[in-house]
Amino acid sequence: MSSLQQPVGAEADPESPVDDYMPTFFIGHHESKRPLPVTDKVLRQAQDVGYDMLTSPITSPHFHTRVLTLISSYLSAVALVEDSDDSIKNIPPAPIIPPLDPVDTPLTPGDTVGQIIAHSSPWIDLCSVDPLIANISRQVLNIEIAYASFCGVGNIIIPGPRSYTSGSTSNDGLIQYARAIQEALTIAPYLQMAIHIPMYGNEEAKDLTGDLKPFAKNYESTNKEKDIDLFETWDAWNLIRTVCKYNSRLSVALALPRRLPIESLQARWFAEPLRLLSFTPSTFLKNSGGHPVLGKSHQALITRYMRLKQPPWLLLRDVGPIPGLDDPMALNPTADGFPSPSVVIDASRSVSPTPAEAAEIKLKDTHKSKHKLYKDAAAHLIYLRYLQRNQPARTSIEKFGSGYQDYLQSPLQPLTDNLESVTYEVFEKDPVKYDWYERAIAQALSDWAQHGKPTSSSSGAVVIAVCGSGRGPLVTRALQASETTGVAVEIWAVEKNPNAYVLLQRHNEEDWGRVVNVVKSDMRAWKGPLRSAVSHIGQAITTSGTEPVSQYGKVDIIVSELLGSFADNELSPECLDGVQHVLAPQFGISIPSSYTAHLTPIMAPQLHADISRRSLTDPTATETPYVVMLHAIDYLANSVPEHPRIQQAWEFVHPLPASTLAIAEARRSGGVSGGGGGSMSGGDGANEHNTRSARLRFVCKDRGVVNGLAGYFETVLYDGGEAGKVELSTRPDNMAAKSKDMISWFPIFFPLKNPLYFPDDSELEVSIWRQTDDRKVWYEWLVEAYVMVGPDKRMRLGWSEMGTSRKVGCLM
Known part of the structure; x- marks a missing residue:
């Protein structure tokens, strides 16, 4: 029996028109110093070129100046008090930013806000160790969030923390930042917020005139290079969303670097709720014609990320102004996905040009025609539209699974329910x-x-x-x-x-x-x-x-x-x-003659958020093993000798020995002395031979969060000896070899009520039981995290709450 059911509103027919689906790239344009305001004319011009949306700051330079003046006045007042001879220093309280004036913001309620992504001020520092700067920064964010929500803006980008050093012994302010985001979520109950975070490392230093960070007490500019911790920015994001309790309105705007990191980190971000992928000119390479293109690895990443159930938007940051705004009569390019071959030819090199080459290119650019300048201004957009038109065809499983990805279904109960x-x-x-x-x-x-x-x-x-x-x-x-x-x-x-x-x-x-x-x-x-x-x-x-x-x-x-x-x-x-x-x-x-169950721990934040929302009205939501087409997840374990990434838990073989069935029948009729319960109270032990248990060890090189266990199976339908076995498998590592393109069964997901965090170089111990009381069958599961503290000694870091599906078990 297959566990596949049709989700509400999903198209399940693999021969339907959805087969012709081609992912749509929604592409936005961001200018750090955009001329304000973003009018209907600006939006129309951007759409004519090929953009779908524009960003707009919520507040204006006038507001920025007003905040800086307020801080300067306050610091001057504090200095006067501290320099006075009074024995009691009456330090004035932190200043309160007055409400916005019309000159402080370019936004106003209207039809245009639906095509605008608001961008909060990058010059604040929510992570500041100086209470004054942290307080002012939080006030600015709250004012901007409240006003954007009032105007009807649907989405806002918030610059990420100014520091990602989660392992530092000093107070790096991540908790302050996370708490500020949590507060912002309560201020605007309908606004979607995306935290702009680099995939790894720190974002490029920008000229932030009027940055609040240098105003902090004991501020020291640090430009010392340090070793890059690849998972540091993910760690910061994980802290933020955990403090915000996996709020469904909180997502990631992921900044893609020029050099992509290791596959494990790409997979980690794939599992997160991605709202945006952002690109800067430095993300792109130059091909032989001098046009911006992306390398093969970036193209593959975009293809993968755009296969998500809710594909992220793409945001081009500081790639130049929108063509044609200064000269409405100019012939402007349109990004239609059909550029000339020279525009999209692969790059001949994968490194940045030397300073001398860059200067030569710049000199040549100054002699280009006005039309060519317009074309250059849209070159990045033209290339992304080309990628959109040339996305690879979907596999048969992707076609069939459209609408099923990460859709939680309760397993079938074919013994008690008559299927439709x-x-x-x-x-x-x-x-x-x-x-x-x-x-x-x-x-x-x-x-x-x-x-x-x-x-x-x-x-x-x-x-x-x-x-x-x-x-x-x-x-x-x-x-x-x-x-x-x-x-x-x-x-x-x-x-x-x-x-x-x-x-x-x-x-x-x-x-x-x-x-x-x-x-x-x-x-x-x-x-x-x-x-x-x-x-x-x-x-x-x-x-x-x-x-x-x-x-x-x-x-x-x-x-x-x-x-x-x-x-x-x-x-x-x-x-x-x-x-x-x-x-x-x-x-x-018996066909099948045997079958085995297999497990692996996974990070599935979006499934966890979905289950958490369900638990508000369904007390069994966190105890139900769900059938789900796992998609936006990350496999946490590494395959090492004796401890593969996916491990077998137990096996059933048919037919059973006659003696086993005879004992079961004797127990059922009360003919076995000492019977009466088996492993679980409430039964006579007649089904005791079908209980199972396993304890499995998984090795995890990179830190992460366990949200649950992914379950798969393999079965031998018939063993023909020398002729070979006829097998089916749903294990992602074996499926292609044993039953490629099989779609009848999606994996099972055993959720953890609360996520379990573990550091680098940890081991996860998974314990799982198949239990029965002769009237129903259910599962119990628990995950423990360990770290090595000596050659032969481990320390338990934590463990999950015991999961049990007894209340929703399969009735016999």
Whole structure:
């Protein structure tokens, strides 16, 4: 059984027009010293060139001057007091910035604000160790946030912290910054805020005339170079959003550098809520024609990031003014995605020009025509539009998964719920699963005939029971496997869903030539093929399973698709245990014959935020294992010897030894001395053999946050010995080799109620249990973080709250 369901409003049909989807790049323009205000005329001109939006400062240079004057006056007053001879120094309180005047802001409510991204002042310093500067900076931010919200601005960019030295022993002010952002979020309850943060390192130093930072007491300019900590800026962002409790209105405006960092850091930012990717001229290379282009690695990163469920916007920062504003009659370029080949040819080098080369290029630029200058001013935009038009086609999984990415679904309960036809239909579209099932059945039939095994039918046909037939796709594949191999079969389709039972009968009449025996029954209550009512092969019967009978036969091959996202989470073990009594004891085969569950810790901040919001109205939200197409996540573990990134937790094999089932039955009937509960109170232990537990160790080189566990499975449908195994896998590292492009199952996600932070060079211990009380099955899970403090000694840094899905467990 597949765990895939259709999300509300999602297009699940992979053959739909959404296949022709091409990502749309929403591109904005930012000028640090933009002429103000941004009028309708400016917006129209920007749109004519090809921009979608513009940034605008919230306050004007006049306001900036007013704040500087206020600070200067206050510092002068303080100096007078400190220089006085009075024994009691009456230091005046910190000044309060007066309300805005019209001359203090270029913004006004109106139609234009919908196409404007507000940009808060970069000259404040929320991280300042000087209480005065920190206080003034917070006042400026709050004033700007409140006024932008009043004007109806929907999005605002806030410059990131001025210091990212999270490991410093001094007070670097990150907590102050985070608290200021938390306060700003409460001031404007509908405003989307993006913190502008470099991917790593510090942003380029800019000429910030009137910067508040030098006003700080004991300020010292430090230009000393230090080793770059690649994850330092992410660490700062993590602190900010944690203080803000993963607020859904808080996101990242990520500044892309000229040289991209290691893949693990790119993957880390991919998992974050990205609102914007920002580019400066230094991000680009120059090709042989002198035009700005991006290297292959940047192109790949953009392609990857633009595949997010909510693709980030792109922001060009300080690439020049909008062409044509000074000369409306000039012929302006339009970024239509069809530039000349010389404009977009790959760069011949990957480094910046030398100072002499840069001077020569600048000298040549001064002799270019006015039209060429206009064209140069839009060159970066023209190139991004070209990238948009030339994005690679989506894979089949990306096409099918459109709308499913990071969409949380509760796992199916097929034993207690009768599925709708549309649910069956969605996972029947899988292009791989049923082909592999047909291969497994065909190989089993060929081996059966080759080895001359006796069958359970009087005619010599191999008896196949498709248990949990649904709408019948496996029945069709079993018939095709028989035709391909030339091995005669007798097929029984067993299905408890009364609605699907109707459809199975119709298929039997219209598609299967009435050769299938359709039975309406829970597979665990089915007594087997009704031999007294079968006269010969091909003479099918239809029964509700309630008629009095004289003899029941056995089944040679049981075929089922009961697996969930974690293999056993939809009670495949319990169902196959219950139907095993009809399987021929000597040669009977189960397809699948075995399956294993696999785990890895992941960072999934957006899933955590979603679950946290759900928990406000649903007390079980943080205890539910969700089926989800994991997309915006980061795998935290590194693969090292003996500790791979994804590890097996446990295995189930079918059929079980008869002795195991005999003990289970004895416990169920009270025939085992000392029984009464098994591992969990409340049951008699009849299902004790299906409990499992695992403790897995994962090695993490880079610091991170665990938001939960990603679960996958692998299954051996049939083991043909020397002929090989027919296998399915949802593990991202094995799927391409075993069942490429399979889409029936999305991973399972076991959430942690509270994120667990760990530093560099840590180890994560994952403990997980499959529990049962004979009435339901559930999981319990816990994560611990350790760090090595000696050659053979570890220190536990922390642990998560025990997760348990008992309240939402699968009913047997």
